[in-house]
Amino acid sequence: MDSLLNTERPPVFCPGCSHEKVVHALDATLCRMEIPGNRVVVVSDIGCSGLFDTFFNTHAMHGLHGRALTYATGLKTARPDLTVIVTMGDGGLGIGGAHVLSTCRRNIDITLLVLNNFNYGMTGGQFSSTTPEEAVVGSGFLNRIEKPMDICMTAGHAGAAHVKRVSTYDKQLEDTMEAAVRFKGFSLLDIHGICPGRYTKRNTINPGQIRESLDALPDTSHFETMNARQDYHTRYMEEAEQMKKTAGPATIKPSCSPCEKGLHKISVLGGAGQRIVTAGELIGLAGMAAGMRATQKNDYPITVLRGHSITELILSEREIGFTGTETPTLVLALSEDGTAQRTKMLENLPETTTVVKTKGLEMPAGKAKVMEVDFKAAKIKSSDRALAMLAVLAARNTVISMEMLKQALSLKFKDPILSSSLEVVEKAAAECTVV
Amino acid sequence: MAKVLMKGNEAIGEAAIKAGCLNYFAYPITPQSEVAEYLAKRLPDVNGTFVQGESEVAVGYMIFGAAGCGERVMTTSSSPGISLMSEALSYIAGARCPAVFVNIMRGGPGLGGILPSQGDYFQATKGGGHGDYHLLVMAPEGVQEAVEMTMKAFPLAEKYRGPVMILGDGLIGQMMEPVEFPDNLYAEPLNNDDWATSGMDKRGADKKNIVKSLFLNPKELNDNNLTLKAQYEQMKKEEVMSEAYNTDTDYKGLIVSYGTMSRVCRTAIDTMKEQGLEIGMIRPKTLFPFPEKEIYDAAAKESCKAVISIELSMGQMVEDVERCVRGIKPVEWYGECGGDIPAPETIADVVQSLLN
Numbered sequence: 001m002d003s004l005l006n007t008e009r010p011p012v013f014c015p016g017c018s019h020e021k022v023v024h025a026l027d028a029t030l031c032r033m034e035i036p037g038n039r040v041v042v043v044s045d046i047g048c049s050g051l052f053d054t055f056f057n058t059h060a061m062h063g064l065h066g067r068a069l070t071y072a073t074g075l076k077t078a079r080p081d082l083t084v085i086v087t088m089g090d091g092g093l094g095i096g097g098a099h100v101l102s103t104c105r106r107n108i109d110i111t112l113l114v115l116n117n118f119n120y121g122m123t124g125g126q127f128s129s130t131t132p133e134e135a136v137v138g139s140g141f142l143n144r145i146e147k148p149m150d151i152c153m154t155a156g157h158a159g160a161a162h163v164k165r166v167s168t169y170d171k172q173l174e175d176t177m178e179a180a181v182r183f184k185g186f187s188l189l190d191i192h193g194i195c196p197g198r199y200t201k202r203n204t205i206n207p208g209q210i211r212e213s214l215d216a217l218p219d220t221s222h223f224e225t226m227n228a229r230q231d232y233h234t235r236y237m238e239e240a241e242q243m244k245k246t247a248g249p250a251t252i253k254p255s256c257s258p259c260e261k262g263l264h265k266i267s268v269l270g271g272a273g274q275r276i277v278t279a280g281e282l283i284g285l286a287g288m289a290a291g292m293r294a295t296q297k298n299d300y301p302i303t304v305l306r307g308h309s310i311t312e313l314i315l316s317e318r319e320i321g322f323t324g325t326e327t328p329t330l331v332l333a334l335s336e337d338g339t340a341q342r343t344k345m346l347e348n349l350p351e352t353t354t355v356v357k358t359k360g361l362e363m364p365a366g367k368a369k370v371m372e373v374d375f376k377a378a379k380i381k382s383s384d385r386a387l388a389m390l391a392v393l394a395a396r397n398t399v400i401s402m403e404m405l406k407q408a409l410s411l412k413f414k415d416p417i418l419s420s421s422l423e424v425v426e427k428a429a430a431e432c433t434v435v
Numbered sequence: 436m437a438k439v440l441m442k443g444n445e446a447i448g449e450a451a452i453k454a455g456c457l458n459y460f461a462y463p464i465t466p467q468s469e470v471a472e473y474l475a476k477r478l479p480d481v482n483g484t485f486v487q488g489e490s491e492v493a494v495g496y497m498i499f500g501a502a503g504c505g506e507r508v509m510t511t512s513s514s515p516g517i518s519l520m521s522e523a524l525s526y527i528a529g530a531r532c533p534a535v536f537v538n539i540m541r542g543g544p545g546l547g548g549i550l551p552s553q554g555d556y557f558q559a560t561k562g563g564g565h566g567d568y569h570l571l572v573m574a575p576e577g578v579q580e581a582v583e584m585t586m587k588a589f590p591l592a593e594k595y596r597g598p599v600m601i602l603g604d605g606l607i608g609q610m611m612e613p614v615e616f617p618d619n620l621y622a623e624p625l626n627n628d629d630w631a632t633s634g635m636d637k638r639g640a641d642k643k644n645i646v647k648s649l650f651l652n653p654k655e656l657n658d659n660n661l662t663l664k665a666q667y668e669q670m671k672k673e674e675v676m677s678e679a680y681n682t683d684t685d686y687k688g689l690i691v692s693y694g695t696m697s698r699v700c701r702t703a704i705d706t707m708k709e710q711g712l713e714i715g716m717i718r719p720k721t722l723f724p725f726p727e728k729e730i731y732d733a734a735a736k737e738s739c740k741a742v743i744s745i746e747l748s749m750g751q752m753v754e755d756v757e758r759c760v761r762g763i764k765p766v767e768w769y770g771e772c773g774g775d776i777p778a779p780e781t782i783a784d785v786v787q788s789l790l791n
Contacts, residue, residue: 006643037643041504041632053645059632061503062647063496063526070493074500077484078458078508079633102489233484240479248477249439249449252613281611284440288613294440296611302465302549322702322779323610323695 001031004040004057011055018168018193019048019115023055026085026113029177030058040083043072045092047122048195049115052087066095069103072110080233083181084110091120093151094129100151104158107185109231113177114151114188117195118205125198136202155188156223162187163220168194169207185231250411254291259401264315266399267328267345269338270386272306276334278412279386280311285408286390286400287315295323299341308337315399330399331368332389333357339364354398356389359435371434378431380424387421388428395429402429438613443578443603444469444511446614447537448477450585451509453616455624456535457483458508460497462490462516465549466605467539470511491516495523502532503646505631507589507624511537513605514555515546517563524598525564528663529648531630533592536570537585537601539608542774550774551605551695556751559602560723567660569667570600571674572722574693578612580720586620591674593625595666602722604747606695606776670724677726678718680704685738686715688790689764691730691756692745693719695776700745703782714786715739722752730759739764743789745782746770 005027013020030040040058044050045068053060059082063071072086093100093114103112119137120126127135127143130151137143152163162183166176168191180187192210194200230238266283270276277298284294292315299310312325326345333339333355339346349355349366357363359374373392380388394405402425409421441449448470451459459478461471471487478485488494494510498520501508512520517538527534540555542548559572571591575581581603588599632646650656681704682689692700697718704714717733719726734742742764744753753768760766769785771777 043500053647057643059504059643060645060647061500061632062645062649063499064522067492067496067523070488070496071500071503073486073493074458074460074497074502074508075504075632076500077460077486077497078501078506079504082504082633098489099493102493106486232486236479236484240482243476243479245480246476248480249441249445251439281440284611288438288440294611294613296440297606298609320612320698321705322699323606324699324776324778326778 001034001036003027004030004037006055006057009054012051013048014197016194016196017048018117018195021168022113022115022191022193023052025173025177027056028174029181032174033178033181035083040085041075043068043075043084043086045086045088045096047089047091047120049087049089049092066092067099068092069096069099069112073103073106073108076108076110077233080109085181086110086112088112088114089121090114090116090118090128090130097129100155101158103186104155104160106232107159107161107229109185109233111180112186112188114190115193116151116190117193117199119195119199121195121198125201138198150217151188152190152220153218156220156227159227160186160188161224161227161229163223165190165192165214165217165220167192167207167210167214169210184234185229252285252288252411254289255407256290256401256403258287258290258292258317259397259404260399261317264313264330264399265325265328266313266315266330266332267325267342268311268332268334268386269342270309270334271337272300272304272309273383274309274334275383275386276309276311276338279390280313282387282390282405282408282412283313283315283400285411286404289407289411290404292317293320295320297323308341310338310341327353329353331355332386333361333363334385334389336361336363356392358385374433374435377433378428380428380432384424387424388432391425391428392432392434438615440611440613441578442469442609442611443581444539444608445473446578446582447511447585447601448473450582450616451535452477452481452483454507454586454589454621456507456509456589457481458501458506459483459485459510460488460494460501460508461485461510462488462494462512464513464516466541467511467513467537467608469608470537491519492522495520498534499523499527499530499532502527502534503530503631504633509535509537511539513539513541514543514552517555517558521558521563524570525566525568526648527598528564528568528570529566529659530646531596532646533596534598535585535588535592535601536598537603540602540604542772548774549605551747551776552772552774553604553694553696553747554751554772555602556722556746556748559600560725568663569723570598571595571670572600572602573676573720574602574722575607576694576697576718577607578610579614581607582614582616583620586617590622590625595670597666602694604695674721675724675726676720677729678720679729679733680716680718681708681713682715682717682733684713684715686713686736687738687740688714688786689733689739689742690714690716690745690786691719691742691752692716693722693752696745696747699776699779700782703779703786706779707783707786712787725755725759727759730756731761734760734764741765741767741789743767743769743786747776748772
């Protein structure tokens with residue numbers, strides 16, 4: 001296969017820059033793997049390694065500092081068939097640290113080439129996340145304070161399986177690169193090199209020293225077995241295949257008529273665990289089964305397992321504008337957790353409001369007409385009381401009819417929950433005394 | 436037509452699927468987390484993919500990547516999350532990639548609260564990220580409209596090759612309403628991918644596509660910005676959407692309000708009408724482009740004594756309303772932004788006292 005290098009724009013790095021060798025090695029690798037340019041996307045970060053995208057006759061995405069792995073992830077997710085090569089310096093590595101770790105964990109099938117030259121070359125040679133503590137750089141003594149990062153160990157411990165160190169000057173650079181690109185999953189090459197423009201002005205570094213320092217670093221081959229697993233896309237597709245299909249949203253066709261026309265503003269006041277939100281949804285579905293319009297709003301604290309749970313419904317034959325229920329026409333009160341949240345509203349209730357509450361619940365009710373339901377005597381447990389209250393309403397044709405409620409239950413539930421819910425409804429309708 | 440009862444957030448998720456969006460990236464945040472929860476289960480059904488990013492920053496750029504290869508893609512978040520994505524929005528706009536962002540606004544600034552707000556009007560319509568760009572912003576007033584706007588957002592993003600935002604508020608995300616998913620809003624992708632990172636096959640193999648926002652040559656950068664500018668001008672001509680309410684009367688005052696707040700105003704207008712006071716309303720459905728002419732014309736009506744912008748913010752849209760009214764009538768503002776939504780009675784009181 002012919003070279004993928006862009007002849008109109010030859011590499012323009014400083015003389016002696018190791019980046020140029022990496023450009024040629026990448027080209028040679030893609031050629032010997034025979035991956036055509038239209039199947040490759042070079043994704044670059046920023047700084048000198050960010051120039052890579054213009055040098056290749058492949059597609060490319062150029063973004064910004066530290067984020068290259070994120071848009072590479074988006075790209076690979078949308079087009080898993082493309083080969084995605086990310087180039088990033090030690091600068092981008094530091095800025096995009098969290099993205100590097102997450103990409104290792106995720107195991108997206110992309111290849112990250114870290115062009116590690118131990119400083120921010122383009123901005124003037126400041127220290128980066130890999131600058132040795134003893135190096136002299138453009139940041140005064142700051143690099144002596146911060147410990148440099150060994151990206152290979154970090155990546156391996158974050159879950160990357162294919163993690164290799166290599167010198168720009170190693171003969172096996174192309175072989176190493178090919179193995180990384182072939183690897184099915186996230187692969188990271190930490191490519192050590194020389195920045196003649198900045199770093200070597202103040203520090204002595206040569207290929208021999210790079211080889212020596214690489215040899216002194218811990219081996220990374222054990223990560224291949226330790227982190228061996230499927231890449232993200234393959235695993236996702238397998239999981240998706242096994243997942244039970246969702247039913248999609250249930251459609252509702254009006255199948256009965258409302259038992260009480262007009263505008264109903266319903267406030268259900270209860271506590272966590274009383275299935276208040278579900279009861280609200282059932283009221284909405286019941287209304288819709290009778291061809292009415294419905295809105296539902298819920299209110300509960302961030303800690304969902306304690307405190308109040310409130311749901312507010314509007315049922316109307318006309319279009320619903322304002323969805324507030326400051327003055328409800330019907331209040332269903334199941335616990336003090338709920339009523340305590342709406343004290344002011346309850347104190348000001350007019351004569352036209354009906355309050356249905358659990359027997360014994362102390363609460364203000366203004367001028368409203370109050371009814372009490374004795375759940376205890378009927379032995380209905382707390383988590384069933386909201387549903388039981390709907391059954392009590394339905395038995396009296398208040399706002400919802402029994403037909404509407406049963407339609408709502410069959411829209412919302414399937415067996416066995418449907419039949420157990422219907423049992424609660426029958427029991428409550430027959431046995432709950434209302435005073 | 437058969438309807439479904441759905442929470443706004445879930446309905447937005449389903450609408451994206453109905454619009455042919457198979458790529459979704461998100462990070463959980465109240466009050467929009469249900470979109471992610473819904474799509475985590477639904478996308479595999481349709482061979483779509485959901486990646487939960489490590490942060491909203493990451494998500495913003497995952498969108499960039501997927502959009503950059505020409506695929507339909509969406510994210511959803513809420514105010515603080517959108518701030519984190521604003522950096523990416525600027526790059527996506529600069530690199531001219533179509534993508535859909537949904538902001539289910541909560542209170543701010545900072546963490547604010549988790550209740551509904553319209554405090555991100557400026558961020559959505561005037562920027563958020565750096566540089567000379569706009570989002571096409573649509574603001575639904577309820578669950579049905581959220582569905583329709585989400586479905587329209589994808590073809591619009593492709594038409595203009597840029598990010599489109601659905602600006603809802605916490606109430607629209609959390610509220611359940613009956614909805615239907617109109618088949619006729621599905622549109623085949625417009626892109627021929629001649630610019631995307633997957634486009635070589637279709638263009639002859641020697642020309643590569645680079646998706647980027649970097650133009651070091653001053654002329655190239657200026658040209659790119661002029662292209663964006665031309666797109667925004669075209670949006671102003673072709674995409675403005677608004678709704679007029681009670682404007683066929685001799686109204687004494689004109690309300691401008693959008694989203695959840697406009698529903699309260701509609702009820703307040705009905706109440707005032709019963710009491711003999713006619714008030715009109717223009718409800719912007721697109722916030723950028725803004726219904727400039729509609730507002731000016733409605734304000735110019737002889738019977739109209741004043742215009743009032745009513746928002747769940749401390750006065751953001753009012754600046755655009757003032758701009759549109761061009762001084763021909765006094766422009767006032769009313770709003771609350773702690774999370775409580777003012778009742779119709781409050782709105783009626785405010786409007787009546789302003790007119791007296």
